[in-house]
Amino acid sequence: MYYRGAAAAILVYDITRAASYDTLRKWVRELQANGPADIVMAVVGNKCDLADQRQVKAADAEAYAAAMDAQFTEASAKQDTNVSDVFASIAQRLPPPEAAQEDEEIHLGTSNKNRRDTGKSGCC
Numbered sequence: 001m002y003y004r005g006a007a008a009a010i011l012v013y014d015i016t017r018a019a020s021y022d023t024l025r026k027w028v029r030e031l032q033a034n035g036p037a038d039i040v041m042a043v044v045g046n047k048c049d050l051a052d053q054r055q056v057k058a059a060d061a062e063a064y065a066a067a068m069d070a071q072f073t074e075a076s077a078k079q080d081t082n083v084s085d086v087f088a089s090i091a092q093r094l095p096p097p098e099a100a101q102e103d104e105e106i107h108l109g110t111s112n113k114n115r116r117d118t119g120k121s122g123c124c
Contacts, residue, residue, distance in 0.1 A: 041070035049076040
């Protein structure tokens with residue numbers, strides 16, 4: 001899993017395979033231990049079109065997501081059910097781009113806020 005500098009994480013499991021949900025919980029622990037503290041997370045149960053083969057209860061996954069302030073959705077990539085909704089709701093939870101850029105500049109030490117204007121332009 002690659003999460004350095006990530007603003008959001010969409011964690012997907014297969015509702016027809018309990019083992020995939022267990023793996024998702026491991027990913028969440030790793031992300032919480034090593035990822036950005038303010039990362040926006042979404043838990044997505046995929047294959048909702050196969051509800052008759054369900055091994056993971058939606059209520060359990062929803063409660064797990066709520067406990068870590070993550071969005072919860074069930075989707076079907078095959079039928080394109082709720083897929084774009086996941087991305088739209090993640091986008092709504094992200095900080096405005098200006099704030100994110102300013103945070104990154106401060107982190108990298110490139111913020112112009114406290115720099116003295118030397119009258120020079122360009123890089124030299």
